[in-house]
Amino acid sequence: MAGVSPATSGTSRQQVVFDTEVDPDWIPFFTESPMELVPTESMPEVCIEHGLPAVEHRPFFVHSNGPHSEWPTLRAMLMSVAPFVQRLPVEATVRFDCPACEFCLAEIRRSRWIAVLALLVVPLTIAGIFTAVSLELRQLYVPLAFAFLPGCMPIALLAATLAWSRSGFFADVWMNQDADQLIVSAHPDFAAAVERNRAETR
Incomplete structure (x- = not known):
């Protein structure tokens, strides 16, 4: 069940949960290919990171095994290419249009x-x-x-x-263990906008 819960990081950010479903346009060519998912609801016209009105939507994706959702750092980049690091298989990928504000575009x-x-x-x-x-x-x-x-x-x-990898970062998002929900660490204004949209559709 999709919902909003307070983040446990001690900050004012909140965790917004979106249910996912298989993308109807996804046609697997190989049995080993990861499942393509999309959120069951659209995101509000509010920036996830800054809580400001969105001026653009940019493609974004996250794998079920991470760590694409993490803020790119030199350590994470080196670990991702290290041959001795054991990597979990990608079971699913969620693709969605991420709302971005002027601050996001300036950072890009x-x-x-x-x-x-x-x-x-x-x-x-x-x-x-x-x-x-x-x-x-x-x-x-x-x-x-x-x-x-x-x-x-x-x-x-x-x-x-x-620097180039950071230009593609729009939100801190990840998938739950069952890979059926997208979890977003969001600005409180984004979380409030999600709640308003859900209240209107009930």
């Missing part, structure tokens, strides 16, 4: 600019190395070598990857 743009600037460091450093070699500026060889390794490889690339 900022994260993408950071990613682009981090990537630009790589060709600029390489160009600096070639320039220093061609002009025989030996006093720059060591600083530029450190700027390239580990400066560009891998620090700049990791920073760019992390």
Whole structure:
């Protein structure tokens, strides 16, 4: 049963629960493919993170095994690609349109600019190395070598990857253990809007 319950994190955020159902447009081609789910009700025109009026809806998804719902961090990114980490199989994926406000869109743009600037460091450093070699500026060889390794490889690339992954983050969401409910850690105004919508449809 979908509902709203206070979050246990000690903050003012609330956990909003949406029931899910199999996407009627989902056609599995392989038996191992994860089940595609969608929420049984639409989300209000309110930003999940900030509680402000939504100005855009952006595609979002979460796997039943996580950790796509978690805020992207360097540690989480490295753990996701580590070969020794045991990963749970994905049983289902919930896809939905996530309401985003102006603050969300500004954060997206900022994260993408950071990613682009981090990537630009790589060709600029390489160009600096070639320039220093061609002009025989030996006093720059060591600083530029450190700027390239580990400066560009891998620090700049990791920073760019992390910033770009954060540009796709819109809400802290996850699925319950039975993979039949979508749980959203939401702003109280979003939770109130959900309750109003449900009250109107009863």
